Amino acid sequence: MPTLSTSLDPHFLSINSSFQRSPFFSSPLKFPSTRFTVFCNSTKTSPKSQPFLDQNPPNPSLSDQLKPLSLTLLSDKKENPKPNLLSKPKSTWVNPSKPKHSVLSLQRHKRSTYSYNPQLKDLKLFSKKLNDSELSESAFLDTLKELQPPPTRENALLILNSLKPWQKTHLFFKWIETQNFFPIETIFYNVTMKSLRHGRQFELIEGLANEMIQKGIELDNVTYSTIISCAKRCNLFDKAVEWFERMYKTGLMPDDITYSAVLDVYAKLGKVEEVLSLYDRGRATGWRPDAITFSVLGKMFGEAGDYDGIRYVLQEMKGLGVEPNLIVYNILLEAMGKAGKPGLARSLFEEMVSAGVTPNEKTLTALVKIYGKARWGRDALALWERMRSNKWPMDFILYNTLLSMCADLGLEEEAERLFVDMKSSEHCTPDSWSYTAMLNIYGSGGKVDKAMELFEELLGSGVKLNVMSCTCLIQCLGRAKRIDDVVRVFGISIERGIKPDDRLCGCLLSVVTFCEESEVDKVLDCLEKASPRLVGFVKMLGKEQVSFDMVKEEFRGILNEAVVEVRRPFCNCLIDVCRNQHLPERAHELLYLGSLYGLYPGLHTKNSDEWSLNLRSLSVGAAHTAFQEWMQTLSKAVERRDSLPLLFSVYTGTGTHKYSHGLASAFASHLNKLAAPFQQKEERAGCFVATQEDLISWMQSRASSTVVAP
Numbered sequence: 073m074p075t076l077s078t079s080l081d082p083h084f085l086s087i088n089s090s091f092q093r094s095p096f097f098s099s100p101l102k103f104p105s106t107r108f109t110v111f112c113n114s115t116k117t118s119p120k121s122q123p124f125l126d127q128n129p130p131n132p133s134l135s136d137q138l139k140p141l142s143l144t145l146l147s148d149k150k151e152n153p154k155p156n157l158l159s160k161p162k163s164t165w166v167n168p169s170k171p172k173h174s175v176l177s178l179q180r181h182k183r184s185t186y187s188y189n190p191q192l193k194d195l196k197l198f199s200k201k202l203n204d205s206e207l208s209e210s211a212f213l214d215t216l217k218e219l220q221p222p223p224t225r226e227n228a229l230l231i232l233n234s235l236k237p238w239q240k241t242h243l244f245f246k247w248i249e250t251q252n253f254f255p256i257e258t259i260f261y262n263v264t265m266k267s268l269r270h271g272r273q274f275e276l277i278e279g280l281a282n283e284m285i286q287k288g289i290e291l292d293n294v295t296y297s298t299i300i301s302c303a304k305r306c307n308l309f310d311k312a313v314e315w316f317e318r319m320y321k322t323g324l325m326p327d328d329i330t331y332s333a334v335l336d337v338y339a340k341l342g343k344v345e346e347v348l349s350l351y352d353r354g355r356a357t358g359w360r361p362d363a364i365t366f367s368v369l370g371k372m373f374g375e376a377g378d379y380d381g382i383r384y385v386l387q388e389m390k391g392l393g394v395e396p397n398l399i400v401y402n403i404l405l406e407a408m409g410k411a412g413k414p415g416l417a418r419s420l421f422e423e424m425v426s427a428g429v430t431p432n433e434k435t436l437t438a439l440v441k442i443y444g445k446a447r448w449g450r451d452a453l454a455l456w457e458r459m460r461s462n463k464w465p466m467d468f469i470l471y472n473t474l475l476s477m478c479a480d481l482g483l484e485e486e487a488e489r490l491f492v493d494m495k496s497s498e499h500c501t502p503d504s505w506s507y508t509a510m511l512n513i514y515g516s517g518g519k520v521d522k523a524m525e526l527f528e529e530l531l532g533s534g535v536k537l538n539v540m541s542c543t544c545l546i547q548c549l550g551r552a553k554r555i556d557d558v559v560r561v562f563g564i565s566i567e568r569g570i571k572p573d574d575r576l577c578g579c580l581l582s583v584v585t586f587c588e589e590s591e592v593d594k595v596l597d598c599l600e601k602a603s604p605r606l607v608g609f610v611k612m613l614g615k616e617q618v619s620f621d622m623v624k625e626e627f628r629g630i631l632n633e634a635v636v637e638v639r640r641p642f643c644n645c646l647i648d649v650c651r652n653q654h655l656p657e658r659a660h661e662l663l664y665l666g667s668l669y670g671l672y673p674g675l676h677t678k679n680s681d682e683w684s685l686n687l688r689s690l691s692v693g694a695a696h697t698a699f700q701e702w703m704q705t706l707s708k709a710v711e712r713r714d715s716l717p718l719l720f721s722v723y724t725g726t727g728t729h730k731y732s733h734g735l736a737s738a739f740a741s742h743l744n745k746l747a748a749p750f751q752q753k754e755e756r757a758g759c760f761v762a763t764q765e766d767l768i769s770w771m772q773s774r775a776s777s778t779v780v781a782p
Contacts, residue, residue, distance in 0.1 A: 195227055199234040202244070212243050225254045233263050238271035258284070262294045269302040274311065277302050281315075291322070297330040304337050312337040325357070332365045339372035344381075347372060360392065367400045374407020379416075382407050395427070402434050409442035417442045418451070433467045440470065444477030452477055453486055460493075471500055475509035479516060487513050502533075508541045515548030523548050524557065537568045543579045550583030555591045558583055562598045572602035574638040578645065581606065585648040585693070606630060606642075613650055613658050620661055627665055640671040640689060648693035659697045666694075676702070682717050688725040688758075692738045695724065699742070707771055716764050722750060724758040 198219060205215045223231065228248050235241045245264040249256055261280055268277050281299055284291055296319040303312035316334045319326065326334065331354050338347045347369070351361070366389050373381030382404065389396060396404070401424045408417035421439055424431065431439075436459060443452035456474055459466060471494050478487035491510055494502045507530045514523035527545055530537065542565040549558045562580070565572075580599040584592055600607040609626050612618050627646075631639050643666040650659040666672050675698065677684045685702050687695040699722065709716060724736045736758040743750050749766035753759045 195230055196234075199231050202231070202240060203234075203236055205240075207237070207239060209243060212240060213247065216244075216247055222251070222253050223248070228253065229260065229263065232260065235267070238267045238273060241267035242273075242276060256289070258290050258292055258295065261289065262292070262298065265295065265298045265302070269298055269305065272302065272306050274302050274306045274308055278311070291324075293324055293327055293330070296324060297327065297333070300330060300337075301333045304333050309337045309341050313341070326354070328359065328362065331359060332362070332368060335365060336368045339368055339375075342376075344372065344376065361388075361394065363394055363397050363400050366394060366396070367403045370400065370404045370407050374403065374410045377411045379408075379411040379413055382411060382413075396424070396429075398429055398432060398435070401429060402432075402438060405435060405438045405442070409438060409445065412446075414442050414446040414448060431464055433465050433470050436464060436466070437470045437473050440473045440477060444473070444480060447481060449477065449481040449483055449486075453483070456490070466497075466500060468500055468503055468505070472503075472505045472509055475506060475513070479509055479513040482513075482517065484513055484517055484519070502535065504530075504535050504538045504541065507533075507535060508538060508544060511541050511544040511548070515544045518548070518551065520548055520552045520554065527561070531564070537565065537570060539565075539570050539573055539576055542570055543576045546576070546583065547579050550579070550586050550595075553586055553588075555583070555587060555594055559594055559598060566601065574634045577603045577606060578638045578641045581610075581642065581645040581649075584610070585645055585652060585691075605633070610646070610649060613646070613655060614653060623658070623661060624665055627662070628669070631669060639669075640666070643671050644691035644694045647697055648691050651693040651697070656697075659693070660701065663694060663697050663701065672698075678717075680717060682719045682721060684721045684723065686723045687735065687739065688723060690735070692735055695735060695739055696742055699739075703771070706767070710768055710771060716768075718764050720750075720762045720764070720767055722760040724760070726758050 201218075202212065202215055205211050232241060232244055232248075235244055241264055245260060248260075261284055265277050265280060268280075277299055281291065281295065283289075284295070296315060299315045300312045300319075303309070303315065312334065316326070316330075316337075319330075331350070335347055335350060338350065351365075351369070355361070366385055369388075370382060370385045373379075373385065385404070388394075389400075401420070404420060405417055408414075408420060417439060421431070421435070424435075436455065439455060440452050443449070443455070452474065458464075471490065474490055475487055478484070478490065487510060491502065491506065494500055494506060507526065510526055511523055514520075514526065523545055527541070530541065542561060545561055546558050549555075549561065558580075577599060580595055580602065584595050584599070587595055596607050596610065609630055612626065613623065630642065634642060643662055647659045647662045647666075650656070650662065663672075667675060672689060674686050677686065683706075685699065687698060690698060706716075706720075722739070724739050726736060739760070740752060743760065747770070748762070749770045750760040750762045753761060
């Protein structure tokens with residue numbers, strides 16, 4: 073029995089492949105429903121001779137209606153006489169999805185399971201066989217030999233669209249391309265490229281695009297959009313921009329998705345002007361940005377800390393009536409934090425809740441970070457209580473962010489409440505970072521016994537020990553001069569598989585500065601297991617026969633091996649060690665090398681009105697060394713009768729830096745010991761000032777010495 077056409081119309085496949093996206097400058101297609109009814113004749117017609125939707129389908133003639141019947145039912149049985157028609161049959165309407173016989177039969181025939189395309193079942197089975205085959209070219213090609221007869225254009229497209237992973241899609245495309253069953257059109261390339269995009273295979277996609285150009289095959293909007301979005305996924309932003317510019321040269325205009333992708337690419341490249349230019353160009357041609365576009369703009373302005381840009385995004389959204397979704401709110405909140413606008417972030421959050429958008433863990437974490445950075449501890453804790461009462465989602469990151477904020481602000485009691493709350497939680501029990509945050513809190517507050525008790529709890533809880541926990545605890549024990557406990561904790565850490573990093577080495581080096589002379593070797597033995605070169609350098613500093621050039625070369629090698637964050641702490645601690653071991657010349661050499669290698673930028677500032685010394689990033693011993701050198705420089709200037717400013721100032725900060733704990737009070741004691749005429753400003757903590765007259769008088773009273781005693 074002849075059947076209906078075994079192919080799907082290519083235009084229908086093209087619409088599906090492009091997700092029904094229309095160019096932004098044309099009116100979008102609007103369909104009243106998702107069902108399409110096609111009127112056609114029961115005889116098969118060529119796709120080229122028959123349009124996709126015939127506006128006025130002709131009524132079939134009587135002979136046309138009887139022709140299928142004469143070729144099937146009647147021709148098989150010659151003994152049956154041709155039936156007499158009692159009346160003229162009516163024109164028969166045929167729906168391809170629900171076929172009916174052209175003429176009513178006295179016997180009802182069993183309906184086919186796959187009435188639209190009888191071969192569809194076989195195609196699905198064959199596609200599954202290809203997907204289940206081995207992921208090798210030989211096995212795949214062997215399976216293809218079973219495809220008989222050769223596939224039609226539409227059947228090949230169905231198979232191509234159903235293959236996974238991308239390797240098999242690419243192999244099948246190359247196979248049908250070499251077999252020359254039919255001309256390969258744009259849609260085949262588009263389907264293949266989309267599969268390759270899932271595998272982030274930009275080089276293959278670009279190769280197919282260049283092949284299309286060489287063969288004169290048209291690249292449509294879907295082709296360019298796939299190329300650009302794949303380049304973006306692969307972080308090949310320059311390639312994305314290159315293909316976007318080529319798209320414009322061909323006269324094709326981007327659609328909504330392409331515009332958003334390219335805007336994101338420009339934003340990631342930091343090309344703010346290009347982003348705004350492209351945005352204005354699209355808006356001028358009728359493009360209506362969606363929430364995703366505004367999230368891209370908000371993130372770009374947030375990375376730059378541009379509050380005016382963030383405000384522009386909010387105004388544009390309101391002007392276009394675009395309602396922010398949760399993703400947009402999260403991005404804008406993070407942007408507010410980077411722009412340093414905690415008050416506006418709080419207002420935006422309240423606006424979000426009022427709009428009925430429920431915050432998720434990322435929202436709340438971003439807001440807590442903003443409050444912590446602004447030192448709004450009470451606001452952050454009030455937010456936490458609100459989370460609990462509203463049963464908003466909380467995860468490890470949010471809890472640990474709150475704990476870290478409490479550590480930064482010294483909120484010990486609040487942190488303990490949070491930690492207890494985590495222990496009673498079903499899904500957010502404390503992890504290694506939770507314990508680390510609590511050890512940091514106790515260590516910063518000097519609560520050594522609580523820190524040791526928590527460490528013992530950690531060891532028995534089954535939670536994996538991490539290197540940061542050990543570092544926080546060892547720092548706390550070192551300041552308390554409990555050296556035996558330092559050695560024990562370090563030993564346990566090594567037994568538990570901890571690999572000491574540069575921060576832990578810096579921590580042990582700082583403990584050396586707190587040690588009594590008899591206990592230095594205990595800590596150096598621990599440090600030698602982590603960094604033998606660093607211990608060798610410490611011992612090298614005490615040898616008189618070691619020249620400055622040798623110190624310089626070895627110190628540079630140590631700094632090059634260390635991460636950037638610990639280079640200055642290393643130098644601070646080494647200066648302190650030299651001062652403790654009564655090696656002032658070595659301390660001055662290390663301070664000079666630290667300044668030479670850029671570890672202390674902005675240490676000295678001079679202008680006609682004021683000379684200042686900024687000690688915020690120095691340890692106590694390094695600060696004393698820097699002040700001594702500063703006074704030597706001033707003494708030489710007085711001798712030369714140089715022009716001096718009327719005011720001299722020293723800034724120590726408030727001692728929040730982990731390597732300058734209590735620097736302000738320690739430096740004040742040092743000034744008193746020297747009887748230096750610097751007075752601390754009442755209105756500004758950590759700032760000491762002296763007049764030119766008082767300072768010169770003090771220096772002269774020290775017997776015109778060129779070196780101020782340490």
